[in-house]
Amino acid sequence: MDKQRKTIASRIGNLVVALDTTIRFPRGLIGFENLREFVLVELKAGSPFRFLQSMENPAMGLMVADPFSFLSAYNVRLAMAEERILQVKSVRDLVILVTVTVPKGNPEETILNLTGPVCINVHKRLGLQSPQVGLNMPSRVFLKDLDILQKKSANL
Helix, strand or coil: CCCCEEEEEECCEEEEEEHHHCEECCCCECCECCCCEEEEEECCCCCCEEEEEECCCCCCEEEEECHHHCCCCCCCCCCHHHHHHHCCCCHHHCEEEEEEECCCCCHHHCEEEEEEEEEEECCCCEEEECCCCCCCCCCEEEHHHHHHHHHHHHHC
């Protein structure tokens, strides 16, 4: 057996992941605080969508996306304690992802969830989910409504 790789029977199929690409979430994720080791899976080259797969529970995986691909005005603020956990001085040093909800059988109703971004220090392989308050935009955005939201943001 290869000690450098692990095969996971995930919801999106069998994934073979390199163990040196795992990301440690010291606090887990909201609702899954007991799961700490994840891997970020690219679904399609160049796509803003990824899959955040638990290494500990094959049934647990979240669709995530780069919010800036859709919303240039999206802003994430971290508390000093969160910056210490992630070992960064600024949010600019992180990869920011938001969770995505795709209703079964209804992909045109796909939603970006903006209130709990996943922040990852790729160099240290550390991550955390950072609840946001006082967003300058809705907490959830339907992908089909992005054009309308972008126009409103441009007029602010």
